[in-house]
Each structure stands twice: as structure tokens, then as C-alpha cells.
Amino acid sequence: xxxxxxxxxxxxxxxxxRSLFASWLEQKVVQALLVPVRQAPSAVVMQTLVSDPExxxxxxxxxxxxxxxxxxxxxxxxxxxxxxxxxxxxxSCDIRAFxxxxxxxxxxxxxxxxxxxxxxxRFENQEYxxxxxxxxxxxxxxxxxATPGIDGIEITRACRACVFPVAPHAxxxxxLFGTNLxxxxxxxxxxxxxxxxxxxxxxxxxxxxxxRGAVIESMVSERKAYRDALLSEYRARAGSVPGFVRLTAACxxxxxxxxxxxVCHCRECVFCTDLFLHDGSRLLGRAKRHGALRMxxxxxxxxxxxxxxxxxxxxxxxxxxxxxPNGVDVVGMFLSAGAATQGRFDYVxxxxxxxxxxxxxxxxxxxxxxxx
Amino acid sequence: xxxSDFEPTIxxxxxxxxxxxxxxxxxxxxxxxxxxxxxxxxxxxxxVDPKFVLQSFLEGADGVFIGGCWPGDCHYIHGNxxxxxxxxxxxxxxxxVGIEKExxxxxxxxxxxxxxxxxxxxxxxxxxxxLGPCALARRPRGISx
Numbered sequence: 001x002x003x004x005x006x007x008x009x010x011x012x013x014x015x016x017x018r019s020l021f022a023s024w025l026e027q028k029v030v031q032a033l034l035v036p037v038r039q040a041p042s043a044v045v046m047q048t049l050v051s052d053p054e055x056x057x058x059x060x061x062x063x064x065x066x067x068x069x070x071x072x073x074x075x076x077x078x079x080x081x082x083x084x085x086x087x088x089x090x091x092s093c094d095i096r097a098f099x100x101x102x103x104x105x106x107x108x109x110x111x112x113x114x115x116x117x118x119x120x121x122r123f124e125n126q127e128y129x130x131x132x133x134x135x136x137x138x139x140x141x142x143x144x145x146a147t148p149g150i151d152g153i154e155i156t157r158a159c160r161a162c163v164f165p166v167a168p169h170a171x172x173x174x175x176l177f178g179t180n181l182x183x184x185x186x187x188x189x190x191x192x193x194x195x196x197x198x199x200x201x202x203x204x205x206x207x208x209x210x211x212r213g214a215v216i217e218s219m220v221s222e223r224k225a226y227r228d229a230l231l232s233e234y235r236a237r238a239g240s241v242p243g244f245v246r247l248t249a250a251c252x253x254x255x256x257x258x259x260x261x262x263v264c265h266c267r268e269c270v271f272c273t274d275l276f277l278h279d280g281s282r283l284l285g286r287a288k289r290h291g292a293l294r295m296x297x298x299x300x301x302x303x304x305x306x307x308x309x310x311x312x313x314x315x316x317x318x319x320x321x322x323x324x325p326n327g328v329d330v331v332g333m334f335l336s337a338g339a340a341t342q343g344r345f346d347y348v349x350x351x352x353x354x355x356x357x358x359x360x361x362x363x364x365x366x367x368x369x370x371x372x
Numbered sequence: 373x374x375x376s377d378f379e380p381t382i383x384x385x386x387x388x389x390x391x392x393x394x395x396x397x398x399x400x401x402x403x404x405x406x407x408x409x410x411x412x413x414x415x416x417x418x419x420v421d422p423k424f425v426l427q428s429f430l431e432g433a434d435g436v437f438i439g440g441c442w443p444g445d446c447h448y449i450h451g452n453x454x455x456x457x458x459x460x461x462x463x464x465x466x467x468x469v470g471i472e473k474e475x476x477x478x479x480x481x482x483x484x485x486x487x488x489x490x491x492x493x494x495x496x497x498x499x500x501x502x503l504g505p506c507a508l509a510r511r512p513r514g515i516s517x
Contacts (some may be wrong), residue, residue: 103428244470301427304466337468340465349434371456371478372477
């Protein structure tokens, strides 16, 4: 099924992709395309549902930034069918989180052309904006650099620890690794839908880049090493009660990490219900019982509960940390809790649409060690 | 407090159907319930929300004991098997902050197993005395929940 096509870039991959997307819209391959677009005159790049090819002038699909994970957006455009074929240009972490949302019946793969791209990572939002002040075309600078970073500013820790640079379950993969981007981009159609979307444009059929596999392999092994080092450093720092208290000390219960999290899926969060709206007398009672009560309250319970709720579904996109106003290392917390909980159930979020989420299934003969 | 005079607090969530009947029977047989054990009757081990367990530890428990019916005996068919998955998950999360897995027990108890239940609580109490106070429960001064 896999077929690889080629488009020429003439020195500007972004322009080449814009014209590819425009062709899809013009030829009605999709009615609209969710794609990262610069919100001119701002440098901010946001996912935008584009229906008119003229509106692609500011599309910046490869911009090294993601102000939000796109899984929730994919959920919102597919949960109740739009009644038309849509497309989406998204990262690996977007798709992996979306797969988890689909399993929760909060999104659908139907009538959706998923286009993934080989992901080099993203900058933290504020650092991206700072770099944009200096460079007119940061995307091009980013892909020109030998390693993912500019002026000593590196991509996020989550991205450096990500071992899934290639999007799974995409109909089409925009293959950036192992080719000379300034000359061509190869498009790998992995499904029948992908093939028909590319056949419609009469693109030349080529083979897979011979170097791509090796590039991915070396990138993944480098990132694995980084992730392992991150996990052991995190656990040494925060793997105890005092360490965890220190880690979350600056948390103000804004719940931005929960809002930013693409797999935090409850329609109503228990922490926003009356259950956690304590009156003065209850707060006083708790203060008296313990001698002191940190306010805002229930911060440890909040983080521990989130680890229980979504640790096993965490795709490691790092949006939690990017959203934190006080620099709490939420991504370290979730990479670590994710590794532990996912390891326990041999579950990899986003790996398969068929695989059931750990807390939605059980068997008679399992986990014998739990009951002693 | 020295290790020898430390008495752990165990919060016990017991399913109404088998385990609670076993405790009731232990009482009828005049087996004294351990003073360390604080009993909460629940309708099924499968209703024990992970937050109940976390909050117990945060509010002062040194151990949490969940008693469920034996597989196949659940009044609600599979509640106990769901509890088992949750406890496996909780153990991993508690491990993230250094809480030992010996502090959270899930055990199957039939209605007739009153003697076994009493022994289990005694054994858990013994183990918790060795482990000492739970760090989440007995936080150093200045660290509140």
C-alpha cells in the first residue's frame, strides 16, 4: 500500500507545502484543512481550519512551535461529523493523543485525511517569539541548522525526550528526514486515502529515501538516551515526598496543565466542582488538624490524581510544562509517571487504535501480585 | 517518636458483601479489631476511587487496605477486578513519590474468612511498624497537604 511521491521545493519547503495544500483545497480532495498558520501580523502560529486556498499565504506547517496540542482541536472538528471530508497537518504527538481521544469516543478518524510530518521538535512558546524578533523566516533557519536549535536555544525538553518523531496512523507522512529539503520533499502515502489524495495531484512516484530509516534510527537512539537521563535526574530530584513537595511548591492551582493536556479528557473536572470549593470553617478545621494548611489547597492531591487519571495516556507532548505560569516541571512528572504506569500495563498511548486503554479493561487472570 | 512506639494508622475500605461480613463475623467471634484499623464500609471494592486512597494518605494514613470479594464472587460481577487494575495503577503513582507498595493492600476476603482477615490486618500493621510513618501523612514541619 505504501507509495512515495515527490514534490520539488526550489529552496523553500514551506512554499512547496503551501502549494500542495492549496491543490488539495482547489481539487476538493478535502473541503478544509487544519494547518498551522501564522496569525499575521503576530508571529504566533496557530492551527487554523482553512477552506479557501488563498488563505494559505501565511500557512507555516513546519514552524518549530505549537501553542497547543492539536488533539483537542481534531476532536472538536470530528466528534460531531462536519459532514464533509477534512484534512489536518499535525505532529506525531497530536496524532498519538488524538488516537487516545478516539478511544474515548471524543473524536473520529472517519472522513479525515491525517497528514503527519517528520518532527524535529518545537521551541517553548516565549523562546520562539523571541527568536522571531530576530529572524524573518525562523522555520527556514530552524531546518538549516545542523542540530534542532538556534542561537543556543534548544527545542523543549519534551521534544528532546520524544522517541516518536514520525507520526503513526497518518494517511500521508511528509518525510523530511534523509532528503535534501531545499530540493525535494517526499510524501509517503500509507493508506488508500493517502494514495488517492496524492494520485489526484499527479505527482511523480519515487522510492523511499534510502537514508531516512538510518536518520530516524539515530535520532530515536539519541532521544532515548536523553529521555533516560531526564528520567533518572527527575527521579533523583522528585521521587520522594519532600522532592515532590519541592517540585510542586509554586503550583497555584490554575489548572493550565490540565487545560493544555490533550489527553485530560473529563468533560467536567472534579477539581472544578463544589467538592473542592471549601468554606472557611472546613479550611479552618483542616488548618487546625495539621497545624497549617497551604493555600491554595489540595495541590498534591491534584497532581497525584492527574497522574492516576492520565499518566497511562500521556504522549509526552510537554504542553503541560509550556502552559505552567510558574515553571513547575510538569512534563518531568508526567514522563516519569507515564513510563511507570504505561510500563505496568505494557501500554503505549497512540500505538494502536484497537488496543484498549488500561483502565477500560480487565481480565480474570492478571496482576496476581497485586493481591499478595 | 522512636520506631518501637510508632503505631500505624490503616484506613480500610471494605466491600459490604464479603469482607465486611467477615469483619462482622470476627466481631461476633469476639476477635478484637485492631485499633490501628479505621474501617470504611463501601458498596463494592470497585467503588473505591483512587482519590479516596490518595486523600487517606494525605490526611494521615500510614497504610490503606482495600478488601474485595474473591474473583467470581463480586456482587456486581467485575467490581473487584476493576479495583485490582486501579490498585496496580495507584501503586505505580504512589511509587513516583516514594510511597512503598507495602502501604497499599488489596486482598480478597470471603465472608467466612474472619480469622484470615484479622491475621492480614495484624500482618499489615507489623509491616507498617517496620516501614515507619508514611511521608505523605507525617510531613515534616512546614509541609501541609
